[in-house]
Every structure is written in structure tokens, then in C-alpha cells.
Amino acid sequence: MMDAVPIQVLLVEDNAAYAAMLTKEFTESPLSSFVITHARCLSEAVSLIRGRRFEAVLLDLDLPDSRGIATLAHMQKEKPRDVPIVVVTASEDEALRLAALQAGADDYLVKGVLTNDVRTRSVRYVIERKRASEASLTAERRLVMAVEAAQMGTFDWDLKSGKLSWSDQCLRLFGLTSEQFGNTYEAFEQLVHADDRIELRARVDSSLSDDSQFRHEYRIVWPDGSQHWIEARWRVFHDGSKRPLRLMGTALNISPRKASERASSLRENEMAHLSRVATMGQMASGLAHELNQPLAASLNYGTACLMQIEALSGFPPGIANALREMMNETRRAGAIIARMRSFVAHHQPARVSLDINELVHESIKMMEFNLQPHAIRPHVELCDHLPNVLGDPVQIEQVLINLLFNGVESMAGTTPSQRSLIVRTEMQQDGAGVQVSVIDTGIGILPDNLNKLFQPFFSTKSKGLGMGLNISRSIIEGLGGRLWAVANPEHGMRFSFTLPLAIGVNP
């Protein structure tokens, strides 16, 4: 097969006759088309190779201006790395051929008469081999670069000898220099946080009989005493009888990620705590309301009985007394509830002038991480230039978050493309206040349940406590507004609340 583009070969040979013979042999080769450029000495060859591109160099080592292996070394320095050198030697000089190969020659040609295109064939092979090895070298270099860029350490544990080799980056991850590392698993284990050693070892042990990829996060302690998080990924290679040979993998410093994970979980906890405290307070108020009803009823019955007993003559006085005691106990229960309420209600709602649109944005921001998994982005339709409202920002946010939550949860069973959550602010129709609506396209509420919606402990959610809307309503009413629910004509619900204007209140 003829190449479309001839192969450019630099022939460095001081023997003119031999050069002519080789040139003829190559240019007439039926296998490939070659163009031979002939240099008679090393300096001529060097200037040629600096000037243009060759795909192979045929190099005679004994030249007028250089001799032996030194010729090869000089040429290797001058030529591009991916250009193969084929050394031309006398057929009897076995030692030199070997020395040349060890010094980096890609192949050799034997002088003398050979048939069947042996030489041209071998030059072609050399060029192809060089190309292939260059390509794999490039791929390997890219991988190394990626590993370095990711500040990824690599390790290689020879399970036969027990030697554990680390890359320089791996040493840096552990805060060590190569002299400080003992190159055994035991030496490595000493660097692992004492609390994480057993688990890590168990993980490594379980990976030895497996050929899938393993991943484990653990803490290490640097020589300076500081703690760091490492994520290791590895794979075990086995021999033909499935005995583990090597364990190779990468190590990554994940301390920054761990820190941000911890920060967000702290924030979540804090939020959860705040909302629990608020819920406790509101629950106490909901409970107080619920318990005060039966207590009031008990006192009514007791009083009625007492009045009738006292109207009768000859009734044993003990019974009337017992009845009075019963009622006193009922009163005591009422007093306990009142005290509990005043205890948790120490947070007096603030009455400050607020920009409701700002609160809407804040609330959505606070809910961000709850919204993302549901693929819901609330759509805001905020009326510009709304007057400020009067209320407690914490309480109003609590209501907004509760309504947003309900909206999100009501859409959990719907297809994502159908989900839409709108938050709207507008002036109340009579101008007396501002109205805020949260509109979802969720599963909605059965008409029968619409009335029960705001009752304490009513919930359509399997895990719902049933206090959210009850609390929200009591908050809004406490601020002088109203909270109500309407079923949308198509899908879902609209929850709206109003807040009074902050007219005459300094912002």
C-alpha cells in the first residue's frame, strides 16, 4: 500500500556509496514512498533536523565529526522527541547495537545486502511504533495533569511485598515529605485518626476479594496535629487465581467540602431548633385553646350541679364540698395552662414597619434547599411600590415558609412539569392592607376538609402534626390580619393572608 504523503527520512551517512544504495532501496520500495535527505556529517544532520520535520532518522554512528554512542546522544538532544532514530550498524558489531538500543535508539539496521524490503519495512514499523507510544504517552501525560490539577494523590500498594508507594501529591495531602513516610500500610494507618482506623481497615479488607471500585472518607492527623478529611478511591487487582496483587487508587483532600457540609447542617439544625421553639410556643397556644374548652365546660356543669344541690334541703354537705374541690382542681388546670402559655409566649411579637416583598424573597431564600430536590422554583409576582406593612418579621416569615412548605408538599405526587408555586403580593381591594397569596398546583384539598384545614391537629399529610395552618392563622390574626384558603378552579390551592399597613409608623 502506498502512502499518499511520502515519508521524510533523514539519512546521516558519511559513506557515499552506502548512502546511495540505501537511498535507492528506500525510494524504490514498493511498500511505502520515502523521500531520503542525505547528510554526510552530524553537524549537517543537526542543521537539517532543526530546519524541517522528518519522520525518522537513519543514523550511522561513526561520522567524520562524531563517533559511537556520543553521536546518538547528540542526535537525540537535537531531534523532536517523537521522531524515531534507527541506528545503522555493521552487521558484526553486536555490542554497539545493544548499547545503541539501551541509549534510546528505536531500532537498528544492519549494513549489507538484504532482500525483501527488510530495512524499509522496519523503518515503517519504527515510525508507527513511535507514533503509538507517543499517543499513549500523551494520554498518560493528560491523566497525570488531571491528577495534579485535582490535587489528587495516588498510591500503589504491592500486596506481595507490602510496599506502599505514594505520589508526591499524596505525601503533601498527609503533610509529609518522602523521608517521613514508612511505605507500609501500618505506617499509613498511624496517620489516620484513631477513631477512623478500624472502619478503614475493615473497608480495605473487604475490598481485597473484590474487583469493583471502593470509596471511603476518613480523617487524618498531620504531624502538626491538624485534622484533615481524605476521600480515597481504590481498586484491587488480582492474579489469575484471584489472589490480590496490588491495591491502587487516589486520595483527595475533602476538608473544604466537609466544612461546608457541617456549616449547612448546623444552619439546618439551628433553623429546625428555632422553628421547634416557635412551634412549641404556638402549640402551647393551640393546646391552651383546645384544653380551655373542656375545662370551661366542666366548670359549667359543676356550678350547675352545685346550685341545684344547694337548693335542696338535707343534701349531705360532703357532696357539695367534693364538688367544690373538683371545680378547684379544674381551675388549677386552667391556671397551669395559662402559666405555660405566658412562659412560652415571652417573645412579644414585634410591630415594625416592613417591606413585604423583601420578606417574600428572604423566605424563599431560606427555603432554597428544600425546594431544589423538588425541582420547584417559586415564581414571584410582587406588586411594586407597596406600602410597608406592620408586623413581626420572624412571625411573618414563619407563616410564609409554612405556606411554601405546604405548597411544595402538595405537589410531591404530581409530575414536575405540572408543578408551579406562585407567591403574589398586592394591595387589598379595599386598600386597608396588603394581601399575600401562595398559589400551588398540587393535589388540593377535598371540599369536606376545607373547613377543618385550620383546626389544630388536622393534617392530610402522613407525617403532618396538623399545627402549621392553625399556628399561621393565629399569628396572622394576632398581627391584625386574616388568613384563608381557596381551592383553585383548575389545580391546587391558594392561601392568602392580609396584613395591616404601617401608616404613621416610622420605618
Add this chain to the structure above:
Amino acid sequence: VNDDPIVYIVDDDIGIRKSLQYLLESASLRVSVHDSGGRFFDDFDPLRPSCLVLDLRMPSMSGIEVLQRLRVEHHEIPAIMISGDSDVPSAINIMKLGAIDLLQKPFEPLVLLEVVRAAMGRSVEMHQRRLEREKWGMLLADLTPREREMLALIVSGRSSKQIATDLNIAYKTVTNHRANLMAKMHAVNAADLARMTAIGSSL
């Protein structure tokens, strides 16, 4: 027409409704019990002396909304608000809307009874006044033009002698008219007549 005083109880909590009924009936009061504002209005008889024991927080129509509707429809019924919440945000509003008292659940039943009795007394009095107004208004409407002229002068404090001069008629004629007027209006003296005229013409 049923003139027996009645206490209307409106509360969505059945325990409160039943216990209040038992309490008030034990105190010999007649009661009518409803679980919502709407049902109360269906049953409400404005011509009957009554008072209202009203829960503040109810699902369909709140206690405040009941008070507002009574006011819009010009019904003067004394109302006692009862509430399960200790922080009543709108206590002042409730009183402004005409509630005569606001009791926190659990309230002292004897206190409630006292307030209810006072409210009933007030309602009976208002009822009495309304009946008088109606009666005297009717009597006034029956007077002849001459009697009405005479009435205006008497009420303005003129003596019979002065009236005789004012109208240029005999003194005897004036005293006859005056006696007729008193009899027709069932009045005992001029002051009585003046009061009846004031109330009866205020319809």
C-alpha cells in the same frame, strides 16, 4: 308574640354548648343553642327580650362578624363574648362593636350567670321601652288636630290659663280638652304626658 326572655348561646364547641345550656337552665333561664352564627341568625327573634353568649373564634362566621351583622341590621341585643384564647387581639374592637363583656375560658360560671342576668335585665328594660314607644306612638296618632295643638302647648309648659289666652278660647274649654287628652293618653299629669310624648314620637 313570645315575650319570654331568652339567652342565645352560639359556640362551635359542643361541650361548651351543652354545659352552658345546663348551667343557664339550672338558673331558670330559657336558652336557645346554636353551633354557628348563621344558625343563630336563622332563629333570632329581634322582638323578644334576649341576650347573646357568643364564642369569639368559630370557623364559618367569627363572633366579631356576628356582632357586625347585628349592628348593620340595627338589632340591640346585649352580647357577652367568650374566648378560648388568652391573648385576645381585638378586645377593644369587641367592646366597640357593642359586646358588654368579654370572658376568658375557663371562666367562672357564676360570673357568667351574673353578667347574663344583668344583660337580660337590660334587654327586658329595652324591650319594655320599645313596647311603650309603640303604644304611645299609636295613642299620639289617634289624637285630633286640636288635641295635638293643645298637647304641644301643655308639653312646652304653658298653663291652662295661658293656653286659653294663646288660643283665644274659654278657660273651661281648655280644661275640658286637657282632661280628654289625659284620659286618651292614660297620663296622670303634665310631666307624664311630656315623657310619653317624647318617647312615643321618637319612633
